[in-house]
Amino acid sequence: MKDKILLAHGSGGKLAHELVESRFVKAFANPFLAKLDDSAVIDFSGRLAFTTDSYVVSPIFFPGGDIGKLAVCGTVNDLAMSGAKPLFLSLSFIIEEGLSQGELNEIVNSIQKAAQEAGVKIITGDTKVVHRGSADKLYINTAGVGMIPEEVNISGSNARPRDNVLLSGSIGDHGIAVLSQREGLSFHTQLESDCAPLGDLVVEMLNASPNIHCLRDPTRGGLATTLNELAKQSKVSIRIEEEKIPVQEEVLAACEMLGFDPLYVANEGKLVAIVPEEDANKVLKAMRGNHYGAGAAIIGEVRAEHPGRVVMKTCLGASRIVDMLVGDLLPRIC
Amino acid sequence: MKFVSEFRRSELAKGLISQIHRRSKTPVRFMEFCGGHTVTIFRYGIRHVLPKTIDMVSGPGCPICVTANADLDKAIALAQIPDVIIATFGDMLKVPGSHSSLQEVKADGADVHTVYSTMDALKIAEDNPTKHVVFIGIGFETTAPTIAASILQAEERRIRNYYVLSLHKLCPPVIRALLASGEVKLHGLICPGHVSAIIGSHPWEFIAQDYSIPCVVSGFEPLDILQCVDMLVAQTESGESRVKIAYRRGVRPEGNQQALKLMEQVFEPCPAQWRGIGEVPDSGLKLGKEYQCYDAELAFDIDPGPTYEPTGCICGDILRGVKTPADCRLFSKTCTPQYPVGPCMVSSEGNCSAYYLYGEGFEG
Numbered sequence: 001m002k003d004k005i006l007l008a009h010g011s012g013g014k015l016a017h018e019l020v021e022s023r024f025v026k027a028f029a030n031p032f033l034a035k036l037d038d039s040a041v042i043d044f045s046g047r048l049a050f051t052t053d054s055y056v057v058s059p060i061f062f063p064g065g066d067i068g069k070l071a072v073c074g075t076v077n078d079l080a081m082s083g084a085k086p087l088f089l090s091l092s093f094i095i096e097e098g099l100s101q102g103e104l105n106e107i108v109n110s111i112q113k114a115a116q117e118a119g120v121k122i123i124t125g126d127t128k129v130v131h132r133g134s135a136d137k138l139y140i141n142t143a144g145v146g147m148i149p150e151e152v153n154i155s156g157s158n159a160r161p162r163d164n165v166l167l168s169g170s171i172g173d174h175g176i177a178v179l180s181q182r183e184g185l186s187f188h189t190q191l192e193s194d195c196a197p198l199g200d201l202v203v204e205m206l207n208a209s210p211n212i213h214c215l216r217d218p219t220r221g222g223l224a225t226t227l228n229e230l231a232k233q234s235k236v237s238i239r240i241e242e243e244k245i246p247v248q249e250e251v252l253a254a255c256e257m258l259g260f261d262p263l264y265v266a267n268e269g270k271l272v273a274i275v276p277e278e279d280a281n282k283v284l285k286a287m288r289g290n291h292y293g294a295g296a297a298i299i300g301e302v303r304a305e306h307p308g309r310v311v312m313k314t315c316l317g318a319s320r321i322v323d324m325l326v327g328d329l330l331p332r333i334c
Numbered sequence: 335m336k337f338v339s340e341f342r343r344s345e346l347a348k349g350l351i352s353q354i355h356r357r358s359k360t361p362v363r364f365m366e367f368c369g370g371h372t373v374t375i376f377r378y379g380i381r382h383v384l385p386k387t388i389d390m391v392s393g394p395g396c397p398i399c400v401t402a403n404a405d406l407d408k409a410i411a412l413a414q415i416p417d418v419i420i421a422t423f424g425d426m427l428k429v430p431g432s433h434s435s436l437q438e439v440k441a442d443g444a445d446v447h448t449v450y451s452t453m454d455a456l457k458i459a460e461d462n463p464t465k466h467v468v469f470i471g472i473g474f475e476t477t478a479p480t481i482a483a484s485i486l487q488a489e490e491r492r493i494r495n496y497y498v499l500s501l502h503k504l505c506p507p508v509i510r511a512l513l514a515s516g517e518v519k520l521h522g523l524i525c526p527g528h529v530s531a532i533i534g535s536h537p538w539e540f541i542a543q544d545y546s547i548p549c550v551v552s553g554f555e556p557l558d559i560l561q562c563v564d565m566l567v568a569q570t571e572s573g574e575s576r577v578k579i580a581y582r583r584g585v586r587p588e589g590n591q592q593a594l595k596l597m598e599q600v601f602e603p604c605p606a607q608w609r610g611i612g613e614v615p616d617s618g619l620k621l622g623k624e625y626q627c628y629d630a631e632l633a634f635d636i637d638p639g640p641t642y643e644p645t646g647c648i649c650g651d652i653l654r655g656v657k658t659p660a661d662c663r664l665f666s667k668t669c670t671p672q673y674p675v676g677p678c679m680v681s682s683e684g685n686c687s688a689y690y691l692y693g694e695g696f697e698g
């Protein structure tokens with residue numbers, strides 16, 4: 001049974017130590033973690049951004065990523081969306097007894113790669129193993145801290161009338177890529193998750209204009225839900241144009257088949273920026289210059305009337321409301 | 335051909351819209367029967383781009399919406415029987431019956447699986463030989479053949495723990511009932527696309543012949559609907575009433591013979607209860623004699639208890655096209671997608687849900 005994770009791997013005994021030292025400390029090599037004290041100790045001064053998230057994606061491997069890459073990118077992106085430079089992460093694994101060592105290895109390697117690309121260090125962590133059936137293979141909980149530069153003031157409540165709304169690329173790729181692998185649904189697609197760390201993209205955008213008002217990554221609930229959150233927080237309305245929102249043809253087709261609207265499908269490597277009108281083109285150019293923003297577009301603008309509403313001009317020229325996602329996305333009946 | 339974006343091209347849409355404006359002179363009322371069409375119409379704001387002469391009303395073509403509470407209660411009661419696994423399309427989970435919903439009994443421990451195809455339900459039965467797997471058979475002619483196919487597969491693979499709660503409904507009989515009632519005056523009917531892919535366009539002929547109402551079968555993209563409306567206007571303005579197809583890439587006049595054969599082999603017509611409309615003869619499907627061992631209603635002792643209809647909910651009137659969600663005093667107050675009172679607010683193809691989500695009536 002050497003190829004499987006056992007309850008003993010989470011017991012704090014010898015097997016647990018072996019797992020931590022030979023696997024995690026080695027892969028995430030840094031002096032903070034290597035000390036193996038009860039907490040990591042870091043020197044810090046300035047404005048701190050602090051976030052936490054949990055990852056329970058099923059299946060744990062999907063085209064374009066896995067739960068490990070997702071955990072790093074998701075946490076790093078939450079920090080970046082407040083304008084912070086991501087620095088340190090914590091990582092807690094909750095493993096279902098019986099997970100193969102090979103799969104765990106693959107995920108640890110992918111975490112290491114993603115952390116390296118994102119420029120963050122994993123400096124503390126924990127492992128628990130639960131009985132078979134008590135979890136679905138592997139859950140990861142993270143926390144992340146980052147530092148916010150002096151002049152930056154980004155918040156969901158900062159959108160002002162006449163600001164432009166920018167989107168960094170096509171929507172729905174992650175949600176559809178993951179769904180295509182679900183048991184009982186699997187369909188063939190070339191599509192890959194867009195899962196990516198956006199810290200560098202944000203730095204380049206802030207270099208183009210430190211006056212960015214809002215940043216948010218449209219993850220679960222999709223673009224529609226994110227825009228609604230921003231409109232409500234800032235007490236403004238957001239008007240977008242359907243034809244300006246990039247959506248890949250495969251995503252459109254899968255959405256039609258399943259009865260989804262791409263506006264509500266999850267992304268893991270996209271961001272929405274709300275930027276003063278006069279800075280919009282500068283920021284757009286900076287976004288397009290970064291690999292993860294190559295497909296960026298200005299998709300709409302902020303208005304004062306109807307606060308809290310998101311309105312979309314459809315491809316027919318009519319206007320309609322775009323509401324938040326309610327409940328889960330469920331495939332339709334016919 | 336891309337099949338999606340090409341049917342959303344704004345320059346083509348603009349051409350069609352101005353053609354409809356030029357052609358339409360006489361005030362008319364068109365009904366889209368199908369909930370899928372209702373969603374397209376609201377999602378793209380089609381009502382707002384049509385001339386004032388065209389009044390659009392939504393019909394009863396949402397399979398979940400028209401399922402009577404007594405039938406929903408049967409599904410929920412089945413879920414509470416020990417050793418029963420319910421397999422259902424996702425839309426059904428949230429629909430409130432008289433006292434509960436599948437979602438609620440699932441949270442209380444009932445074994446309810448969402449499936450994407452009937453073959454997945456069959457697989458669950460195969461994988462769980464000590465349990466009874468009941469598929470909730472809700473849907474129109476579109477889904478019935480796939481359920482028939484699953485029963486034939488069960489027969490072939492000798493899967494004896496698979497059952498169907500057959501709540502299927504047939505579209506032409508209910509349209510006949512609606513038109514016969516005379517409650518809604520219609521000048522044109524947008525016929526359902528996926529249903530017609532199975533049954534073809536011939537079963538709609540009676541509407542054109544007996545009621546002199548032009549019919550056009552439509553696809554589900556905005557250009558499909560606009561083309562369909564244009565074809566209806568062309569007929570109403572010239573006094574014609576014929577059945578035409580604006581969805582040639584999906585529908586043949588004779589339908590899908592193989593699917594129809596499957597349905598005929600496994601099911602036979604029966605009377606069915608429609609929410610808001612009542613019992614309509616020959617508008618339902620039950621399992622034929624040879625396949626009764628798969629009938630969940632015969633296999634289990636179901637006790638759903640007394641039926642209760644929510645006070646103030648006008649889903650029934652909305653489904654008949656005589657009222658709109660805006661006429662309902664519960665709409666967007668006590669009845670919202672988060673806390674739905676009636677099924678039209680739950681189903682993704684429900685009229686109330688489309689009204690609510692896409693802000694029908696909003697002039698922004």
